[in-house]
Amino acid sequence: MNWKREWQPLSLILAVFVSLYFLPVDWLQQSQLVENALWEALHLARWYAREHVLLCLVPAFFIAGAVGVFVSQAAVMKYLGPKANKVVAYGVASVSGTVLAVCSCTILPLFAGIYRMGAGLGPACAFLYSGPAINILAIVLTANVLGTEMGVARAVGAILFSIIIGLAMHFFFRKEELEKIEAAGAMPEPEVARPLWQNSLYFASMVGILVFANWGQSQSETGLWHAIYAAKWPITGFFALALALFLGLWFRVSRLKLLLAALPVVVLALAVPQHPALAFIAGTLGLSLLTATDKDESGELQEWFDTSWDFAKKILPLLFYGVLIAGALLGRPGHEALIPSSWISGLVGGNSLQANLFASVAGAFMYFATLTEVPILQGLIGAGMGKGPALALLLAGPALSLPNMLVIRSVMGTKKTVVFVLLVMGMATISGLLYGAFF
Amino acid sequence: MKKIQILGTGCAKCQKLAENTKEAADNLGLEYEMEKITDIKEIMQFGVMTTPGMAVDGKVLVTGKVPVVADIEKLLR
Numbered sequence: 001m002n003w004k005r006e007w008q009p010l011s012l013i014l015a016v017f018v019s020l021y022f023l024p025v026d027w028l029q030q031s032q033l034v035e036n037a038l039w040e041a042l043h044l045a046r047w048y049a050r051e052h053v054l055l056c057l058v059p060a061f062f063i064a065g066a067v068g069v070f071v072s073q074a075a076v077m078k079y080l081g082p083k084a085n086k087v088v089a090y091g092v093a094s095v096s097g098t099v100l101a102v103c104s105c106t107i108l109p110l111f112a113g114i115y116r117m118g119a120g121l122g123p124a125c126a127f128l129y130s131g132p133a134i135n136i137l138a139i140v141l142t143a144n145v146l147g148t149e150m151g152v153a154r155a156v157g158a159i160l161f162s163i164i165i166g167l168a169m170h171f172f173f174r175k176e177e178l179e180k181i182e183a184a185g186a187m188p189e190p191e192v193a194r195p196l197w198q199n200s201l202y203f204a205s206m207v208g209i210l211v212f213a214n215w216g217q218s219q220s221e222t223g224l225w226h227a228i229y230a231a232k233w234p235i236t237g238f239f240a241l242a243l244a245l246f247l248g249l250w251f252r253v254s255r256l257k258l259l260l261a262a263l264p265v266v267v268l269a270l271a272v273p274q275h276p277a278l279a280f281i282a283g284t285l286g287l288s289l290l291t292a293t294d295k296d297e298s299g300e301l302q303e304w305f306d307t308s309w310d311f312a313k314k315i316l317p318l319l320f321y322g323v324l325i326a327g328a329l330l331g332r333p334g335h336e337a338l339i340p341s342s343w344i345s346g347l348v349g350g351n352s353l354q355a356n357l358f359a360s361v362a363g364a365f366m367y368f369a370t371l372t373e374v375p376i377l378q379g380l381i382g383a384g385m386g387k388g389p390a391l392a393l394l395l396a397g398p399a400l401s402l403p404n405m406l407v408i409r410s411v412m413g414t415k416k417t418v419v420f421v422l423l424v425m426g427m428a429t430i431s432g433l434l435y436g437a438f439f
Numbered sequence: 440m441k442k443i444q445i446l447g448t449g450c451a452k453c454q455k456l457a458e459n460t461k462e463a464a465d466n467l468g469l470e471y472e473m474e475k476i477t478d479i480k481e482i483m484q485f486g487v488m489t490t491p492g493m494a495v496d497g498k499v500l501v502t503g504k505v506p507v508v509a510d511i512e513k514l515l516r
Contacts, residue, residue, distance in 0.1 A: 074489070074503070077488060077489070106450070106489070106490060108448060109447075109448060109479055109482060109487075109488060109489070110488055110489065112480070112482075112483055113483065113487070113488025113489075114488070116483050117483065117488060118488070310451050310452070313451075314451055407479060410480060411480065
């Protein structure tokens with residue numbers, strides 16, 4: 001038997017067996033807990049379906065797809081190569097997760113690449129820490145579900161502390177010389193299809209759609225935020241128009257097709273302005289058809305659609321299970337499900353050092369499938385988790401898990417991995433403490 | 440006999456590249472054996488950072504993207 005491989009199914013089977021063996025079925029049956037959990041799971045799933053899929057996730061998938069296709073990885077990796085300026089390398093490594101890590105499966109190879117063939121240990125660790133936290137889908141969903149504050153804190157915390165962790169790793173292991181692999185730099189030449197300013201405007205139009213379609217109602221009835229809220233659909237429409245214009249000008253989409261795709265959107269927007277979601281759906285369908293059936297020989301629009309669709313296909317099921325499980329275990333905010341709220345608030349309530357530390361350590365070992373950390377965190381916060389520990393978990397959680405620790409260890413050895421894990425736990429705890437103290 | 444190696448840790452893109460490559464090789468009627476390399480350290484040995492990648496007889500031909508079947512045919516020729 002191959003223990004190295006078989007320990008995973010074995011431990012899973014053992015865990016299921018032990019929990020079933022001691023399952024307090026009679027008690028559960030009496031206490032109505034299970035029934036509650038079922039309804040909570042369904043409530044939460046419906047809430048996500050209504051509030052977060054159409055306006056938030058769908059545009060985010062398109063943006064993530066566009067990042068994957070139109071942003072050249074090679075152009076970014078230039079700054080993380082062996083000859084890169086060290087100061088620049090740290091900066092780039094800490095923020096490049098936004099464009100390099102759209103898919104969590106690319107993080108580890110890039111990390112290993114930066115370490116062995118590129119800018120070295122420090123930037124590689126910075127990238128590994130911030131990457132999963134600042135990819136576009138993660139930020140969008142965090143801000144949308146847990147609040148803008150938490151979304152911003154997550155991004156800023158990840159970027160700042162990734163640099164500190166990178167520098168610390170570099171400092172601790174500065175004596176070690178690494179034999180770099182000679183094969184360095186097998187990077188595809190960046191293909192320049194269109195100038196940077198065109199790409200920037202194109203992305204800005206999509207981000208504009210995403211941001212303004214999700215603009216939340218503010219507390220007061222006056223002021224700038226309320227004015228934006230009142231005008232959010234015209235503003236969203238403006239950005240959609242800009243996107244259509246760019247597609248026609250720079251992506252060689254035929255005018256006729258664009259008009260055909262835009263027509264239902266305009267008709268629905270004018271005919272049923274009380275249901276803006278209808279026009280939004282029509283626009284999404286139009287864009288999907290345009291891109292999926294594009295006959296241009298470069299095939300970039302089709303690739304854009306394929307990549308977006310790939311993300312949707314991969315992430316939606318994970319998120320669906322994540323929401324159901326979070327609902328069943330923790331319930332909606334203010335409602336109790338399987339796990340009593342008193343446990344949660346006892347362990348990670350408030351903003352004590354202990355609560356933050358516990359959240360960081362638990363997060364570091366726990367495995368979160370892409371984006372599922374968000375519904376789980378929402379459940380935990382609803383059940384009494386403090387804001388500081390929540391941020392600590394958000395920072396330590398996706399960056400590390402037991403399975404990926406093993407891969408990291410195979411890349412840089414046990415000693416460095418242990419130091420890295422300790423640093424992540426420490427930095428996540430400190431970020432949590434700071435955030436909890438101020439907000 | 441060509442040796443085609445697909446480099447990738449097993450994400451959707453890597454599988455797509457493997458499928459496309461297989462189709463391209465079959466279209467050309469090549470005699471080949473295909474191998475999937477999922478271990479990061481081995482992938483590093485090829486000097487590939489952006490997965491998925493494809494190597495033929497040890498030479499890296501594709502990194503960081505999934506070319507369409509026709510393009511792979513050109514590469515394999």
